Amino acid sequence: MTTDATLAEPQTTEALAEPAPAPAPPRPPERIRDDAHALEVARALAAEFAQGAALRDRERILPWAELERFTASGLWAITVPREHGGAGVSNATLAEVIAIVSGADGSLGQIPQNHYYALEVLRVGGTAAQQRFFHGRVLAGERLGNALAxxxxxxxxxxxxxxxxxxxxxxxxxxxxxxxxxxxxxxxxxxxxxxxxxxxxxxxxxxxxxxxxxxxxxxxxxxxxxxxxxxxxxxxxxxxxxxxxxxxxxFERPTTIGPFAQILHAAIDLGIGQGALEATLPFVREHARPWIDAGVEHASEDPLTIQQVGEIAVRLRAAQALVRRAARILTQAQRQPTERSVAEASIAVAEARALTTTASLDAGTRLFELAGTGATLDGLGLDRFWRNARTHTLHDPVRWKYHAVGNYYLNDRLPPRHGAL
Incomplete structure (x- = not known):
């Protein structure tokens, strides 16, 4: 999500260029009690969503039914504060919920990103009356989209x-x-x-x-x-x-809108990478063949395969740790937004985004390197992890994440305040 981007005219497919139907009137969703309940519900939904993810991706079947289940679960209202009837979950929990869903289906994990983002914009700049009104609409099951670019x-x-x-x-x-x-x-x-x-x-x-x-x-x-x-x-x-x-x-004053937007993107990439690893493991155990020089009967016993799985797992775990750390620093900045605290949050989130970008892309690539040619069969849909990671990580360039981090530590230059950092 870029907040002030002016983009080139996109190339579109004529077959797709039809006016879209409006969503059905919302049904009152369940209420999420707390952080633990949010994670429990997210894991249950992810198990459901994973079942049809490859088919939806391959046939381009829009997930209307899954979105209704997702909204009805109450997860779209988890950032509404408790005083307005929501669960008011932590940034760490929100990021983990998004990662869990993205691991099952990267598209479903991304769809509510701008919903949560708009609620943060309301928290920072909306009046009390505006917050109450839109929080009430979200608690009633209404979804927020975006038209930014x-x-x-x-x-x-x-x-x-x-x-x-x-x-x-x-x-x-x-x-x-x-x-x-x-x-x-x-x-x-x-x-x-x-x-x-x-x-x-x-x-x-x-x-x-x-x-x-x-x-x-x-x-x-x-x-x-x-x-x-x-x-x-x-x-x-x-x-x-x-x-x-x-x-x-x-953005003219220190606010957390930018790092909040970015930690959601980091969570999506993290989840896609975790999903790729989860898809790699059973395929290597059950279908892949070991390389002839390994001298072993099963691919899961190949020492170089074992080493690479370990490397992927470590990088994803490190990315997860950076997301959790960034969430804590972001929360501190939300409570006391100053020039320095918001900058520290932006840098912490940039560090997380740098690693979630590279780790998700690497996990999607190594899935095929370790699983072998059999994993490329179109009906399996395993390529969706890399394609989803490659597409989503293009929202803003990772090279500028590293620049912001390096400039902060080397020259004590605070990063710019906008939605892409």
Missing amino acids: EIGHKDFKRRTRLTPDGDGFRVDGRKFYCTGALFAHWIPTLVVAQEHGREVTRLAFVPRRAEGVRITDDWDGFGQRVTGSGSVAFDNVRVEADWVVPFLAS
Whole structure:
């Protein structure tokens, strides 16, 4: 997720470019009691979601039924604070829930990322009334998507605009890479407006069923194929003033919006890597053949295979530890946001993202190196782990994570405040 990206016009597949249906009215979900309950529910759901993950990916079957189960479980409301009726789980628990689901199905793990992100934007910049309203909608089972990334232009006149309309506003523009919007009841949308002669940026919560909203299911990337990350067009869409919250203004002071967004991405990559390792182990035990020079009967006894499995496991465990450490530092910064504490959170999360990126890609690659040619059969769908990791880790470049970390330790340069770090 990039917060202020201006992106090249995407290439789309005509067969996919059909207006998407709106989600069904929500049903009241279960209530998650606490952190332990959230993890218990996530593990049970992941076991269900893993069953059809390869088929959904191969046939590009959008996971409507799975998302309804996911939402009904109560997990989409776990960051709503206790005073508003939610579980108020820790950042560490949220990251682990996302990793668990992503290990089963990387697309399902990514879809709620912007939902949690929008709730963090509300926590930081929304009024008490706005927080109560949207927390209530989430507790009722409504999902938040996103329409953040702009297509093609930085020119103000060509960007998605917010214009006054009586006691409310109108939204006009087009977005792409709108993960989750297809399945959402509300679409938090990055908009620009002119106020007192200057350009300002806001996040407008647009109802999915509002007149003038058109979602097109035209995402055809080779990974994360069923995230619903297509395009959204807004044609003179009415939004109420109470549905608009500050956005870039929240980055002008030290806030945790950026590192919060990034730890969610780290958790997705971690989960995909863990899923790849979990798929590697039974295939090596049951199907792979040892190399002739190993002099052993089973691939699981091949000493070089054993060594590589150990290496993958260690790297993933190290990545998991960095995510957990980053979650603790992020929590401290949320409680006391200062220039230094937010910078420390951003660096801790950047360290986690650097390792989750490389570890997930490596786990997906070595699955085939250790499992052998038999693992490449299309019906198995084992390639989805690498494709999902490669696609998701392109959200922002890992090379800039290392730059931020190195500049912080070497030159005491605090990282920039934005949603991509």
